[in-house]
Amino acid sequence: MSGERRTQDPGRADRLPPIAFIGGGNMASAMIKSLAALPLPPQMTVSEPDPGKRASFTALGLTATADNCQATASARIVCLAIKPQMSAQVVPELGAAWAADKVLVSILAGMSTATLATWLPAGARVVRAMPNTPLAIGKGMVGLCRGKHASDADLALAEALFAPCARVLRVSDEARMDAVTAVSGSGPAYFFRFAEALVDAAVQLGFTRDEAILLVGQTGAGSWDYLLASGFEAKRLREQVTSPGGTTAAALQVLEEQDFSGIISRALAAAQRRGQELGRG
Numbered sequence: 001m002s003g004e005r006r007t008q009d010p011g012r013a014d015r016l017p018p019i020a021f022i023g024g025g026n027m028a029s030a031m032i033k034s035l036a037a038l039p040l041p042p043q044m045t046v047s048e049p050d051p052g053k054r055a056s057f058t059a060l061g062l063t064a065t066a067d068n069c070q071a072t073a074s075a076r077i078v079c080l081a082i083k084p085q086m087s088a089q090v091v092p093e094l095g096a097a098w099a100a101d102k103v104l105v106s107i108l109a110g111m112s113t114a115t116l117a118t119w120l121p122a123g124a125r126v127v128r129a130m131p132n133t134p135l136a137i138g139k140g141m142v143g144l145c146r147g148k149h150a151s152d153a154d155l156a157l158a159e160a161l162f163a164p165c166a167r168v169l170r171v172s173d174e175a176r177m178d179a180v181t182a183v184s185g186s187g188p189a190y191f192f193r194f195a196e197a198l199v200d201a202a203v204q205l206g207f208t209r210d211e212a213i214l215l216v217g218q219t220g221a222g223s224w225d226y227l228l229a230s231g232f233e234a235k236r237l238r239e240q241v242t243s244p245g246g247t248t249a250a251a252l253q254v255l256e257e258q259d260f261s262g263i264i265s266r267a268l269a270a271a272q273r274r275g276q277e278l279g280r281g
């Protein structure tokens with residue numbers, strides 16, 4: 001049904017075809033920085049209404065414009081990185097500069113490939129991506145699916161676009177993108193919420209806020225790296241540190257009494273449901 005691909009090696013010699021970013025906000029900027037750092041950076045154009053942001057892209061050696069059509073005309077990959085509510089106004093404008101060899105890679109939350117395609121000339125190739133914010137430090141997670149007219153080669157191009165800043169999971173059924181959103185799109189907020197609760201609880205135990213952030217931050221980062229390095233399931237590592245009758249067992253019992261797994265499961269289901277509702281408009 002779907003599978004993670006080890007995407008293009010960022011150090012690989014192939015140069016990506018010219019890319020236009022429509023919208024030069026937070027997500028686009030993070031992608032641009034990672035692409036600009038490639039050994040063979042692609043030609044990139046950014047279309048962005050804010051002159052200050054345009055100047056920062058020009059300083060990086062990119063072409064910056066306020067003309068979405070001009071940017072689209074210059075590229076083979078057109079990465080749509082505006083807010084979803086702008087799409088009905090912006091995407092139809094791109095049609096004037098559209099050509100059959102272009103692929104639209106949209107990172108807009110909740111916006112289907114079918115809706116995007118209706119605003120472009122018939123047969124337009126659209127790939128939908130759901131990234132998350134750790135992309136800003138090159139550690140993003142991106143779900144990808146293709147629209148009706150997009151090819152495997154288009155998906156591969158989209159994977160290569162994200163490879164320098166994220167890992168990629170291909171999803172063959174677009175309806176599953178709401179589940180991707182629930183798990184990895186919204187996922188950073190779950191980790192941040194858990195960290196927030198741990199820091200607050202550590203302060204209640206008498207630590208200063210800075211001490212609590214150090215204790216929690218290093219424990220979180222170390223535990224996650226340890227989990228990945230060990231190659232084990234989280235359950236096994238959790239059991240290793242949980243002696244019967246010990247301190248960890250006492251803490252985990254409180255979580256289990258509150259149906260910890262059930263809470264997380266209901267939270268993700270709520271996120272998926274909300275994604276479906278937003279997608280219906």
Ligand SMILES: NC(=O)c1ccc[n+]([C@@H]2O[C@H](COP(=O)([O-])OP(=O)(O)OC[C@H]3O[C@@H](n4cnc5c(N)ncnc54)[C@H](OP(=O)(O)O)[C@@H]3O)[C@@H](O)[C@H]2O)c1
Nearest residue numbers: 023024025026027048050081082083084107108109131133
């Ligand atoms: N942030 C996340 O966690 C996340 C995760 C997954 C997906 N996404 C999706 O990523 C997209 C971008 O998010 P973001 O956080 O990067 O938003 P953002 O920082 O607000 O970026 C959007 C950019 O588009 C520009 N823009 C506005 N009108 C435009 C127009 N007519 N033509 C071209 N550009 C225009 C905005 O410029 P001004 O600021 O000057 O208006 C802004 O720089 C959203 O659709 C969101 O759903 C975000």
